[in-house]
Amino acid sequence: MAAPVRKGEELEVRIDSLAYGGNGVGRVDGFVVFVRGGLPGDLVRARATKVKRGFAEAIRTALLEPGPDRVAAPCRHFGTCGGCRFQDYAYASQLEAKAQQVRDALTRLGGFAEPPLEPIVPARSEFGYRNKLEYSFAPGSDGLVLGFHRAGRWDEVIDVEECLLTTPVGNAIREAVKEWARTEGLQPYDQDTQTGYLRHLVVREGRNTGQALVVLVTAPGERFDADFLVETLTRFPEVRSIHWAINDQPSEVTNLPTRLLWGDAWIEEELLGLRFRVRPNAFLQTNTEMAETLYELARDAAGLTGTEVVYDLYCGTGTIGLTLARDAGSIWGVEISEESVACAIENAEVNGIANARFFAGNVGQSLEELHEHAGSPGLVVVDPPRAGLAGKALRRTGALGAPRIVYVSCNPTTLASDLAVLRDEYGYDLLRCTPVDMFPHTPHIESVSLLQRTRDTADADTNSQTRD
Secondary structure, three states: OOOOOOOOOEEEEEEEEEOOOOOEEEEEOOEEEEEEOOOOOOEEEEEEEEEOOOEEEEEEEEEEEOOOOEOOOOOOOOOOEOOOOOOOEOHHHHHHHHHHHHHHHHHHHOOOOOOOEOOOEOOOOOOOOEOEEEEEEEOOOOOOEEEEEEOOOOOOEEEOOOOOOOOHHHHHHHHHHHHHHHHHOOOEOEOOOOEOOEEEEEEEEEOOOOEEEEEEEEOOOOOOOHHHHHHHHOOOOOEEEEEEEEOOOOOOOOOOOEEEEEEOOOEEEEEOOEEEEEOOOOOOOOEHHHHHHHHHHHHHHHOOOOOOEEEEEOOOOOHHHHHHHHHOOEEEEEEOOHHHHHHHHHHHHHOOOOOEEEEEOOHHHHHHHHHHHHOOOOEEEEOOOOOOOOOHHHHHHHHOOOOEEEEEEOOHHHHHHHHHHHHHHHOEEEEEEEEEOOOOOOOOOEEEEEEEEOOOOHHHHHHHHHHO
C-alpha cells in the first residue's frame, strides 16, 4: 500500500507520544508520522520532509491545539536555538516520557517482558546544570555572533545573550569573549565559504570548586593578541586555565590538541569527596550534580566487599573507578583516550589511591591482555559511548564471566540490545535498571543497570572466542 503522505504535504496530526530522540509520534490513517516540535496531546499542522515505506518525518508549522502538559518556555532563545528541545514540556511529563522510552527499549529491543525498572531519578536542578558548553562563532550583523546552531541548521548560528543551562559566570565569560573578538576586529569562520578565523569557544567549569577553563578554537595562524585575551578572561577570578587550539579542517570539532596560554594545564572538580583534574579534552559527565548521583547508584549496584578485582571499562578520567576503589581489592581501568588516562592516573595520585591502575587502549582489543595482568574480575563496570558495547568489546566482556556487571548507559536502544546478548549468550540476568535524568529539557536519558551471571554458558563463551 502506498504511503498516505507525500513529501512537502501539509498535514494535521494529533501527537500521541514521544519517540526516542524527542520527536512527537502521530498517525495519519494509521501511518506513523514523526513530528519535530510536537508534544503529546498537541494537534499540529506539519509539513512532511521525508517519506519512507513505514513512516514519515515532518516539521511542525503551526500549533493548532496545545496538549495538556505544554508550559511556557523560560529561555528567550527557545524555539530558535537547537539546544533544549523540551523547555515547553512540563518536567514531570519529561520524566515520565524518558522512563517509558527506557521501558520500551528493554521490552521491544531487548525482549525483557517485565523489565525490572526502578523509578526514574529526576535531576536535582532543571536549569544551570551544565559544567561544559561549546559555542560557535559565525558572521552576523555586528560582524560576528557567538552562540549555538539554529534548530535544524548546521550553517546558521544564533547570537546567545543568556543560556539557562550554564551559570552566570559561564554566561559572563562568553559575553566577554564576544566583546573581545569584536574589539579585536577578528573575523568569524564562515562554514559556507570556509573562510574566516574564529571558530569555537569552549568553557568548562568545576561546579564544586569554582574553577573555570577556557579554550579558544581558531583557524591556523596567530592573528589575535594573546595578552589581551588573557587580560579579558582573568578579570574572572574563577578562570584558572586558558588554552588555544587550531582547527585546520572543515569539520566542526573542538577535541583538538591545545596550547596553554595562561594558568594551569587543568582545573579541578570534586565528586563524592574526591578531587579530579580536568584537562581541555578529558571526558567528564557534564552535569556535576547528577554525576554524583549516577556514581552513587553504580557504587550501590556494585555491592563490593573490599576484595574484588574490578574492571572499569571506558573509564574516562577514572571517576567511577576511583569512587569504587575504597571498597574494592583493585581497580583496573581501560580507556582509548590517552589524555583521559593521563588524567585518571593523576587523579589516583591526587587522591592517594594506590589500588587503581589505568591503561590506554581499545576496550575490545585490550581485555585479553588486561586479564593476564589483573586476573579474573569479580565485577565489571562499563560506561560506553552511545554506540554501546559494539563488536569485540561486547563479546569479550561477556566471555570474562564476571559474577556481576554494572552497565552505565547513555542510550537505551544500545543498552537493550547489549543486555539481550549478555542474557542470551553469556547467562546474565538483569536484576534492575535505574533511569537517571542528567539532562532536563533534552531527549537524553542515562541509566544504571545491574546484571548477575546465573547460568553456565561455557559453550557460548567458546563460540564467542571462535568468532573473535
